[in-house]
Amino acid sequence: MSAQSNILPPRLADRFFRFYCKNDLAESILGDLHERFFDDLEKKTASKAKFNYWLNVIRFINRHTLNRNNNPNYRRSNNSAMLRNYLLITLRSLLKNKGYASINILGLAVGLASCMIIFFYVTKELSFDQFHTKGDRIYRVTNTFTRTSGPIYWARTPPALAPSIRSGISGIEKSTRLRYADDHTYAVGDRIFNQGNVFYADSVFLQIFDFELKAGDKNTALNNPNSVVITEAMATKYFGDEDPMGKVISFDGRRSLQVTGVLKPLPANSHITFDMLISFETYVVPDGYLADLNSWGWAGFHTYILTTPNVDVATINDQIIKLYNENFNRANITTSTELQPLHSIYLESGKYTNVGESIHTGTKSTIYGLSLVAVLIMVIAGFNFMNLSTALSLSRGKEIGIRKVMGAVKGRIVFQFLTESVVVSLISLTVAFVLILASQSYFKEQLDIALPSSLSEYLTLLPLFIAATLLVGVLSGSYPSAVLSAFSPIAALGGKLKTGKAGAALRNALMVFQFFISVMLIAGSIVIVSQMNFIRNKSLGFDKENVIKVQVLREDMAKHHNALKNRFEQHSQVLKVSMCSHGLDGSSSSGPATLVGAPEDEAYQLAYYQTDDAFLELTGIELVEGRFLSKDFLSDSAAMILNETAVGIMELEQPLGTKINFNRIERTVIGVVKDFHFNSLHSDIAPLAIVRPFTNTELLLIKIAPGNVAETLSILENDWKSIVGASPFDVTFMDDGIQQMYEQEEKLAGLINVFSGLAVILACLGLYGLVAFSVQAKLKEVGIRKVLGASVEKLLLVLSKKFILLIIIANVMAWPMIYYLGDMWLNSFAYRIEMQWWMYASAGLVLLLIALITISNQTIRAALTNPVKVLRNE
């Protein structure tokens, strides 16, 4: 063998073998091959041995040798071993830096929780009316009246429309009217109930909409007069545990309504809500109304249609317009209709007036605004994460250096830190759920956001939240991991590691952006709160304090008005009593007015109030000219009072004594009152007429003395019981009613306040972390400065000036945005505040103050450190 030991197996064959076999079998196989080759050499010729060698090498091509990782043990353990190691290191580094870790996790959790809450709110808003199976074929018919002054959009239509559509137009399967039932009394036996939320509905209503019946037949329940369908809750209220079907509810003491159906609870996301549906056949036009059910001019009914499948909606609309114009013809008004798809009613009804009671509308801008806020909060939280992780990376330089020396490639390091950020974000998600559960009642009660109550609702959304969280984790982990994996191991192990200038610049930019968002949100809350205060305190032209409104049934008013008024006014606590058609909270009637002698087509639409002579004194409205209604003048039943806007619009130079045909009655103007805001401040003051009641009104306004309101109310209630008897005593405060007109804004203000508060907290958490870190890095510098004689004040300035500068930059950048967005929102009010310099300044100052408090803890501690301690090691 020794003689032949210089003959070696063919190199090319070896190379070929190494080429195709790269796993850990290679060594032993090659060893066997070589051994065999040398065995062969002893018995055969060198060329024969080489030939056999080649043959064997080729024969060894099989799945075991080609597989790169064929050892089952190796394959099973290594990936998961590294993953396990990454998780272990993540956990260790979280535990080592408890402070930073909790800032990171808490910040991200607050961000996630905010986003989830906003997500719940927005999805609920978007889900309105989606539960109707025929929803894509249901439309609401709305009116557009175009006058020279511009178009007016009405959500309600006249009562004659639906029946004519049904008979006259093809492509429509069903149509229904819906009429809100004004106040009536409802009684079972001698028990009388307070009942709102009642509609009259045509028989097909339950066939068009999917409001499920628990009992009764939805095809016939509303067919006959005096039928009523009630919700389960109402059934319990009226009949307790008894079976309500077939039972009778006494209606206004004159008629009996028979229960023909029981509704399951209505979905919360329906734009129509009701507790009772009375068959339309039951409806009787109240006394004193100027129109009947054949009217084309009385827009007090909702009309919904269900089209047949696959029809052209535009053609149907054209036909309806034609029908309308045939029946309703006014000289200076063009009328048209618009079919509004069911799914857009809730969110896109902003332009419509006379939307009607128990019809709910939302606003798109709130949804957009909140979604934007959610994204911004998430951005702040994500940036916090990026900033803190990158800053912390300096302390992990050695770890990364060692890993690289041990063979970790860049991709592995990136993977490690992505794993870390994903783990942190999943922990945050868990914390976020805890936060949501803890704050559930707050959001429900204060902001009217219903969060899912059952676990299963959360579970169905869980995959979505986990996916979103993973995305956030990966996105915010991408930058830190890129930075960390780029470390040169030599620099990292030599301890000379510094993140580059570019890294610091990026961190600063991220922080400026965070403060930019925070300033915007703070300024936003300031603007909204100021505007709401302005509205609350704006002089409306009348005195809304200490006025109560008593809802009275028409027939009670007719019977008992004088008795009630006399009895009430005997009490020293009652200053004034007036009967009135409306409560100065946005509602009014309206009718056409023409100057006597002027052509018919020069009609002006005037809003009007019916009231008596006590009204002026009770409300404190100012009289500009002439006199108010007075019981001394019998002729006042044909008199009218105008507001200044009406005088202006009708261009009356000498308003007093002018004769005007108003609602088909000739009236004389006897006085002019100063404009007052009987509508919401979103709109300008409309022209208004005030006349004596020509029908029975439904409101008593009572001005009471301030102080001890509860006692006054109980005195009044006793009087009420002794005079009116059975009907419920239904009292509201005028200022509450006015406040309700701004419900949406109040809600928005509440939401923006909460979330801008959270955004500021988040940004400050991030700031705290960064300052803590940068102070640590500067401790030696501080020590040296101190040794050289720097004072504590000077050191504080040195340590904080960079952050103050960043906040100032963020402020300056935010100003134009604040102006733009604030002005846009304020423009939705006819009466609005102007953006003031102090709004910007105070937003900036608030932020600066919070930031200074945040960093002071760290900087003061650093400035007070004993220099010996930090410099000793040098």
Next chain:
Amino acid sequence: MKTTIGEFEEIVLLLVAAQHNEAYGLSITKAIEEKLKRSVTMSSVHTALYRLEEKGFVQSRVGGATAERGGRRKRFFVITALGKAALKESREARNQLWSMIPQYVLEIG
């Protein structure tokens, strides 16, 4: 899991057991060539060994480096308890079949 064992695999497994602790690819190849006078390729022996390892009948370990074969380490195979059971089972099956053969059949030869 019911794992079957082929005839060739059984031979290899028997030899792994026979050369206890000393069995590696080439030693088994040589044994088959010398004891059974069968020509066999190295790769098929190796393949059989790897498959036995996948089935859990043998376990492999890498031996220490020696001066032979250019310092390349051998992969030694050892029979597992499962492998022993499989051998016994196949032996019993054969014995049973053998016992079924009537005496005179063999005698007539």
